[in-house]
Amino acid sequence: MPAPLRVLELFCGIGGCAAALGSRAQVVTAVDIHPGLLSIYRHNFHFPTSVRTIESMADHEFRAGEVDLWWLSPPCQPYTRRGRQRDAADPRAAAVLSLIERIPRLLPPALALENVPPFQTSQTCQRLRDTLKRCGYQRCELQLCPTALGIPNRRLRYYLVASRGELLPLMAAGGAGRPLAAFLDPDPTPELFVPEAVAQRYRGALDVVDAADPGACAACFTAAYGRSHVRSGSYLATPDGLRRFSPREVQRLLGFPDQFRFPPDIAHEQAWRHLGNSLSVVAVRHVLSMLPGLA
Ligand SMILES: C[S@@+](CC[C@H](N)C(=O)[O-])C[C@H]1O[C@@H](n2cnc3c(N)ncnc32)[C@H](O)[C@@H]1O
Structure with a gap:
């Protein structure tokens, strides 16, 4: 049995990513600014949690060398069509920008992110893309709705999966839907x-x-x-x-x-x-199957 993947679950909320990972991974730390969300997280998952802002974390807290995957589901308000779309200038983008800035120093073996579709054309995303390219990551970007996986619920989202190692081709979506x-x-x-x-x-x-x-x-x-x-x-x-x-x-x-x-x-x-602030567990599981440890 291969060792379970070690994941840093950033912006963890109620634990949508932990739910998608199931027993195939171990969350090393789940981080969120909101204590109430972390108590719901702890009610369901037995992983260590940390209440804090991601931008205030010291480099050593990212536990380089001990973590296989950074999972990111940052706030979507800087990018939503209904919002002011201030993108990187929105203070709520500070945490994700601080993570992008750390990538060249900490070189996580793999990284995956979920956000609303307009994130894909944002300056923040372009900064992430450029950084990953410069640091030699392979990358796959896609938009996926759970309806493509047979779930009768729309939730179109943008996903990015990047790895310094191998990325597997994404399995074809489909299969029999449930009513x-x-x-x-x-x-x-x-x-x-x-x-x-x-x-x-x-x-x-x-x-x-x-x-x-x-x-x-x-x-x-x-x-x-x-x-x-x-x-x-x-x-x-x-x-x-x-x-x-x-x-x-x-x-x-x-x-x-x-x-x-x-x-x-x-x-x-x-x-x-x-x-409503969480994520499609089904879609995230599907997207993460591009990582060999989660296929
Ligand atoms: C889109 S939600 C992610 C929800 C999560 N994926 C889930 O399954 O519930 C964004 C999360 O980021 C948290 N957050 C916002 N700014 C943060 C910051 N600067 N540092 C840490 N967490 C932050 C929010 O409390 C919220 O839970």
Whole structure:
């Protein structure tokens, strides 16, 4: 049995990357600025965590020589179409820029990153690309939606995988898809149902999918799901009325394992927010299969 890959999970949030890695890797340290997210992470994963800003880490904390892969899912706000798109000038890009600057000194054997599609044409991405090229990394960049992997949930994202060693060709996406109904709770709680007055008021603006439609595909669930009615994710038409997807249904669509749990004091609104900021576990697992230790 080869030794499990040692991963530094940067911007770890609730642990989407740890979920994608499963037992094939060991997270050496999971780092995030948000203590609440790290307590959810620790509720599910038994890896060491560190609450801090990435830009404040000293070089020795990256444990060069002991880590096989840097995983990065930096904040997307500097690049989103809805935001001001300040790119590298946005203070929220400081952490990822500090990582790019460290690459030539620390030379991680492999690095992988996930972000929103506009990241691909950003100055930040160009800086990363130039640095990787200069340091002799092989690189693959792609945009992937979980729908291409048979998941009935849209979440188009940009991925970059780079290695100083071999990168395997990406397996063809595809395979038999599962219908949306396979991801739904058998007994949804009453609080998920939308009052008739709200359903009427936002009629036409809500993205509604039918649980009985075998071809139904839910829209991307964003961090605003549960707070904003429009463009934050889909609603479900059921024989009992219109309802929101439960956090567990969103979690299942993202590909988190069934054992993944939010602590009992986390309200639905918080769980939706954290899941909306997280990632498609299925898509990340697929993309990381380009690394020999994770194929
Ligand atoms: C897009 S989310 C990543 C979510 C994560 N992949 C998950 O599965 O939940 C970005 C994360 O970066 C964290 N973050 C933002 N700025 C940071 C910084 N300067 N240092 C460390 N973490 C930071 C946020 O708290 C957030 O959890």
